Amino acid sequence: MTEKVLIVDNISKRFGGLQATNQVSFHVNKNEILGIIGPNGAGKSTLFNLITGFYFIDSGSITYKGERIDGLTPDKICHKGITRTFQVARPFGGLSVADNILVACLPKAKKVSEARDRVHDVLEMVGLDKKADSLGADLTTLERKRLELGKALATNPEVLLLDEVMTGLKPQEMDEMMELIKELRKTKTIVVVEHVMRVIMNISDRIIVLDHGQKIAEGLPQEIAENPIVIEAYLGRGAKKDA
Amino acid sequence: MKPDKTPLILGILAIVLALVYFLPLQIYVRHILILTLLYAFLGTGWNLMCGYAGRLSLGHSAFVAVGAYTTLLLFKDFGITPWLGMLVGGVIAVIVMLLIAYPSFRFGVKGPYFTLGSIALAEIVHNLLIYFREYTGGSLGMSLPYKPTSLALFQFDGKEPYYIVILVFWLAAVFLTWKMERTRYYLEAIREDDDAAAALGISVNRNLIIAACISAFLVAIGGTFYVQYYRYIDPYSIAGFTLSLNIALVVVIGGSGTILGPTIGSFLIIPITEILRMTLGASMPGLHLFLYGILLILCIIFLPKGIVSLPGVIRARKAKKDGQLNQGAEGVL
Numbered sequence: 001m002t003e004k005v006l007i008v009d010n011i012s013k014r015f016g017g018l019q020a021t022n023q024v025s026f027h028v029n030k031n032e033i034l035g036i037i038g039p040n041g042a043g044k045s046t047l048f049n050l051i052t053g054f055y056f057i058d059s060g061s062i063t064y065k066g067e068r069i070d071g072l073t074p075d076k077i078c079h080k081g082i083t084r085t086f087q088v089a090r091p092f093g094g095l096s097v098a099d100n101i102l103v104a105c106l107p108k109a110k111k112v113s114e115a116r117d118r119v120h121d122v123l124e125m126v127g128l129d130k131k132a133d134s135l136g137a138d139l140t141t142l143e144r145k146r147l148e149l150g151k152a153l154a155t156n157p158e159v160l161l162l163d164e165v166m167t168g169l170k171p172q173e174m175d176e177m178m179e180l181i182k183e184l185r186k187t188k189t190i191v192v193v194e195h196v197m198r199v200i201m202n203i204s205d206r207i208i209v210l211d212h213g214q215k216i217a218e219g220l221p222q223e224i225a226e227n228p229i230v231i232e233a234y235l236g237r238g239a240k241k242d243a
Numbered sequence: 244m245k246p247d248k249t250p251l252i253l254g255i256l257a258i259v260l261a262l263v264y265f266l267p268l269q270i271y272v273r274h275i276l277i278l279t280l281l282y283a284f285l286g287t288g289w290n291l292m293c294g295y296a297g298r299l300s301l302g303h304s305a306f307v308a309v310g311a312y313t314t315l316l317l318f319k320d321f322g323i324t325p326w327l328g329m330l331v332g333g334v335i336a337v338i339v340m341l342l343i344a345y346p347s348f349r350f351g352v353k354g355p356y357f358t359l360g361s362i363a364l365a366e367i368v369h370n371l372l373i374y375f376r377e378y379t380g381g382s383l384g385m386s387l388p389y390k391p392t393s394l395a396l397f398q399f400d401g402k403e404p405y406y407i408v409i410l411v412f413w414l415a416a417v418f419l420t421w422k423m424e425r426t427r428y429y430l431e432a433i434r435e436d437d438d439a440a441a442a443l444g445i446s447v448n449r450n451l452i453i454a455a456c457i458s459a460f461l462v463a464i465g466g467t468f469y470v471q472y473y474r475y476i477d478p479y480s481i482a483g484f485t486l487s488l489n490i491a492l493v494v495v496i497g498g499s500g501t502i503l504g505p506t507i508g509s510f511l512i513i514p515i516t517e518i519l520r521m522t523l524g525a526s527m528p529g530l531h532l533f534l535y536g537i538l539l540i541l542c543i544i545f546l547p548k549g550i551v552s553l554p555g556v557i558r559a560r561k562a563k564k565d566g567q568l569n570q571g572a573e574g575v576l
Contacts, residue, residue: 073441073446074441075445078443078444090438090439092432093435093436095431099431103429103440103445155444
């Protein structure tokens with residue numbers, strides 16, 4: 001039986017008059033890639049913010065390896081083994097690329113020297129070893145995305161939450177990134193929020209679909225692609241008839 | 244990765260400054276050196292919270308005042324040695340800091356709002372010192388009761404012992420900053436983006452509070468030194484905005500968020516200010532402030548990251564020049 005690493009049970013979040021997340025439930029199995037899709041404003045990033053403690057849930061529960069993690073602060077959740085990336089990459093602009101990675105290695109390292117030893121490997125993994133001395137602020141969009149992923153990997157997570165790591169990348173760069181994610185799945189559990197259908201259909205084992213804060217579908221990539229409710233959410237009512 | 248040269252530079256600096264002790268210097272020169280080291284020490288304390296963590300305070304004179312008044316009152320009224328008073332003052336400064344820092348950090352107050360809060364804090368301390376005049380002497384201030392030279396009572400007749408004391412304080416503060424390598428990295432990450440730092444497992448509030456408390460403690464110790472050295476304090480000079488601003492300027496000009504920036508800034512600014520005041524103060528009063536302002540403007544335009552960044556800026560200029568030369572050569576070929 002596959003182990004359910006992360007269980008999200010019936011969680012809701014309201015911002016004033018907006019129900020951003022409405023009774024959403026799903027689980028993530030160990031070493032799988034779960035894709036989350038949905039139109040703009042469907043609540044995908046909010047979901048990540050809720051899981052990683054940036055927002056607190058109004059109701060429901062989030063369980064990681066049998067332990068409730070809702071109510072913990074982001075840094076504690078990271079220490080438990082869940083790390084997220086941000087949709088808009090957030091490098092530490094005033095620090096060098098190497099120091100960005102070093103900072104990410106530090107919280108789980110016993111000594112600073114131990115963290116320092118890992119920096120080069122992480123930089124190599126995300127292809128930034130030649131940029132080690134550049135400032136975070138001076139990176140291109142692609143390099144920022146790579147650094148964002150590198151920082152998340154440096155924390156050595158068991159569960160990696162990737163928020164639109166492909167946005168802004170060229171097709172060839174996407175292929176490289178997909179290879180990297182497929183490589184990572186051998187040791188990690190991954191949840192991906194993505195807009196690029198080619199990517200999400202290619203790498204996900206299962207997909208859940210959000211719309212207006214609610215989960216409207218869940219299944220294998222093929223099932224999702226053919227699901228009429230999903231097509232309607234994306235293309236609007238009547239889309240199927242026209243097609 | 245480049246080897247860390249800080250301990251080497253710090254060691255050389257400390258030895259040179261220790262040797263200066265044996266030079267037959269004029270009293271006034273010695274006074275400038277003591278003042279310079281005092282500002283280097285205060286700046287190093289300020290730098291932890293305001294330089295590394297980027298929570299800019301323009302109210303650190305509040306902690307200088309807490310340190311100074313606590314030490315003096317304990318000595319005057321209870322005969323407690325200033326060495327102990329210094330520690331008590333440090334602890335009280337930490338408590339005062341927590342009163343403002345904990346709510347600020349907890350609710351994410353930063354940027355100009357935090358700075359305004361810090362100014363308000365200093366203003367409150369300033370006014371309280373005037374209000375409780377039965378204890379503090381009010382606006383008239385208070386003098387330290389004279390005792391003949393005594394190490395136990397932290398009072399000396401000459402300037403030489405004070406020089407040694409402040410040299411040791413300064414060295415300890417810089418060494419402490421250097422040793423806090425992990426915290427320094429965390430604070431820098433928090434300064435750049437606190438959410439991104441939290442996502443990587445860094446406890447933002449905890450690290451900010453550690454930095455704030457150490458900062459307040461060190462600066463309060465500076466206050467104790469101030470009262471023992473000057474033997475007189477009043478709310479305006481010790482809890483006023485000028486002192487807060489001077490501490491901040493010394494660090495910003497030297498290079499905030501660097502280990503030796505505050506020291507370098509202090510060694511440039513304080514002697515220049517003092518010399519200008521001495522040479523021009525009588526004939527053209529106020530001119531020294533004018534020149535001081537020009538220096539500050541030049542620094543902000545050409546070295547926004549402080550004097551510490553000078554070697555890097557020169558290197559970058561040179562690299563750019565070489566690059567242009569090479570490009571020119573390619574064009575010819």
